[in-house]
Amino acid sequence: MNDSFPATASARAVVIYSGGMDSYTVLHHALRQGYSVHALSFDYGQRHARELDIARRVCQRLDLAHQVIDIRAIHSLIDASALTDSSRTLPNGDYDSDSLATTMVPNRNMILLSLAIAHAVNIGADVCFYGAHGGDHVLYPDCRPEFVERMNAASAVANFNAVRIEAPYLHASKADILADGLGMGLDYAETWTCYQGGELACGACGSCRERLAAFAARGLADPLAYRTLPMES
Structure with a gap:
């Protein structure tokens, strides 16, 4: 966790907040650092809006500035994924190279970060947070350290005011x-991770x-209720 840039009392930050477990923890991490957080969620035509509904509720409870940005107009440009094409079968079971490839949304994080950086410049925020983590490095290129490093380089020259x-x-x-979030006293019942948008989490997809x-x-x-739970090995 990088705490090398503590916030001042007036510092603003944009947080890309999907409503999932990772971005929920990132949101609170930014708040703990003292930032005035502006949360952005994106509707890009994903298969369900369960996460977005949860994101709205959390931001309302925390009294945070929050916008759900409708970018469904680009859906036909990024629909080659099981997460955006309802005709494709969502993979079940633990993540492997095939299931990860099936759930890769083309260029998603570059698109979302570009919009979030623009918003940061617009409101005078110095930093934009997102929830890439080490478990995503195996396949997702837009969650790897090289991607963050190069996006940071582009962000530094794309506007008059650099956004980190x-x-x-x-x-x-x-x-x-999870350990960091529990240390902050977070309630993960306020998140949604499942690829399915049912009343209960499926318990079978890689994300669950x-x-x-x-x-x-x-x-x-897990405080969430599941339709099925994996058999213990």
Whole structure:
């Protein structure tokens, strides 16, 4: 976790906030650093809006500036993913190279960061946070340290006022993120991770299984209710 840039009382930050477990922790990390947080969520035509609804509720409870940005007009440009194309089968089971590739949304983080950086410049914020973490490095190029480094370089020259990109959990595992959040007293019932948008989390998709494994690694039960739970090995 990078604490090398503590916030001043008046410092603003933009947080890309999906409503999921990682960005929920990042949101509170930024608040703990003293930033005045402006949260941005994006509707890009993902298969369900459950995360976005949760993001709205959390930001209302925290009385945070929050916008849900409708960019569904670009859906046909990024629909080659099981997360954006309802005709594709969502993969179940633990993440592997095939299931990760199926859930890759083309250029997603570059698109979202570009918009978030623009908003940061617009409101005079110096930093933009997003929730890339070490568990995503295996396949997702836009969650790797090289991507953050190069996006930071582009951000530094793209506007008159440079905006720094922060990914505080870039080298952390999901279990590490959970531990940090629990240390902040966070309630992960306020998050949604499942690829499905049902009343209950499915418990079968890679996202659910990764989340459940993080709780298991800490010897804890996930506060979310699941339709099914993976068999213990």
